[in-house]
Amino acid sequence: MKIVCSQIDLKNSLSLVSRAVPSRPTHPILGNVLLVAEKGKNQVTLTGFDLTLGMRSSFTAEVEERGTITLPAKLLNDIIGHLPDGEVSFSFDEEELDDNPMVAINSLSGKFQLRGVRGDEYPELPTIDTDDKFLLPVTALKEGLKSALFSASSDETKQILTGLHLTRDGDSLEFAATDGHRLAVAKISEEIETDDSSNFALTIPSRALRELEKIISTSSVDDFVSLYVDEGQIVFELDNQSLTSRRLDGAYPNYNQLIPKTFERSIVVDRKMLINSLERVSVFADGKNNMVKFNLIASTNELNLSVEARELGNAKEVVNVEITGDDFQIGFNIKYLMDGLKAINSDNIKFSLNGATQPVIINPLSGVDMTYLIMPVQIKD
Structure with missing residues (x-):
């Protein structure tokens, strides 16, 4: 692998995906971020994954040699965060037989060497085998999440109540969350674009939606978030960023009767x-x-x-x-x-x-x- 990229692009993407890296990983490699360099696309993709929540971000770079590596998230953040603006290069020998190759990181201010782990040991993010997607207006998501997400339970024993129930019905989105002591429901009427005319109802972990809030916080009011859904997973995509999360199992309470x-x-x-x-x-x-x-x-x-x-x-x-x-x-x-x-x-x-x-x-x-x-x-x- 050999790449040259912008410090600010790398820093921003690294900051995003690191939020899906656990502070106390159950397996050492989960404390790393996955870095994939694609020569044909001149693109670098970073991934963080804690086996429940996955975040991915891509940016343009000069890829001289393709490659895949995982690096310690916290240490890499500390290094990149303190580098000056300008170009940063990463390189290591893909032919090296060591499972933990040394990666050279060079910038205008200095040189670093960081021990990595080969990317084939990193767990794969769950995929959704469908091209069908719902296009959700950023403005509707911002308003709905602000109006309801705070009422979700923080008690993990309450399972389904730790999520927000999101429903699409015709031309509106309904956001509902309750912890058993309070209930917030917001109905946002928008022109919801989709590849088909179907509605949906799903319960999404509040942690995933708090991360989605951060992703869309700086987005244009005209942007749309793509939502892909299957029986067990959901994926949100916006521009070069994506968030993957499991769905919460079980029937959400019939809150309207309350x-x-x-x-x-x-x-x-x-x-x-x-x-x-x-x-x-x-x-x-x-x-x-x-x-x-x-x-x-x-x-x-x-x-x-x-x-x-x-x-x-x-x-x-x-x-x-x-x-x-x-x-x-x-x-x-x-x-x-x-x-x-x-x-x-x-x-x-x-x-x-x-x-x-x-x-x-x-x-x-x-x-x-x-x-x-x-x-x-x-x-x-």
Whole structure:
């Protein structure tokens, strides 16, 4: 192998694929990245894979001799990240019989030698044997993931709830995630282009989608992400980058039946004003007490917020709101509440409520069609 490439191209691709390299690999080679140089295409492809999530990135390079090698991801990142802008060359003798050849890395600032492992020992990424693909607008993905992904469970024992349920139905995408305490659903209507007219419903690990968020974060609003699906795997592709992940097995809960259809009272409030007030009173919320009390005063259209920490003190604030219904008191987990409010992109929001122990629905009054369901916390006398 002998290649010459741009330091910035190499650094960017390496940074991307390294996110799929485990910090504590179950096998030493999984701590490496795979580097493949193709002479005919004058292209270098990097791959990181932890046997669950795989990430791949390609860039143009001058390939004098093709080759394949794996190199320690962390050490390679440290080396390339500290090199100055300019050309970087990689070379090693493919005819060398050693299974762990020494790779020479040269730049304007110096020379390095790094011990590698031959590429044929690296596990292959799962492939999807289909040319059928769905083209998903980047704007729809950004909005849907921001609106729902935060509600997925971080508890690995909950399996299916650690993912986001993505549904295509006609000309819309629906994103849904729940951890059992809250539920976020976002419906994005777009002109979804595809090679066929079929719909889909699949549950994708939240970790994979957080990486997808990073990939599309700098993309143009006119870009589309290609989605390939089979029974066990999914692949997202955008330009020269791809992400491969397993699908989560099992039936996702029928979340629509959890959402109440009628309500006894409602609150309309300025979202940013409420967030600011909650952030101030939350200084008294800790691991022992993370509840904020809402006390609705219908006659004055006031929402009294309060957080109490018995050993420290308490905080109270009054927020002007529009109340429909009677006086009422209810408690929320302040973190869950703040997560939902920050995911909404609307100046004003509406709380729809029934009893003090029944689900509460929060909707934006403009922007993305989003529903956030949060279970109240019981207030102890």
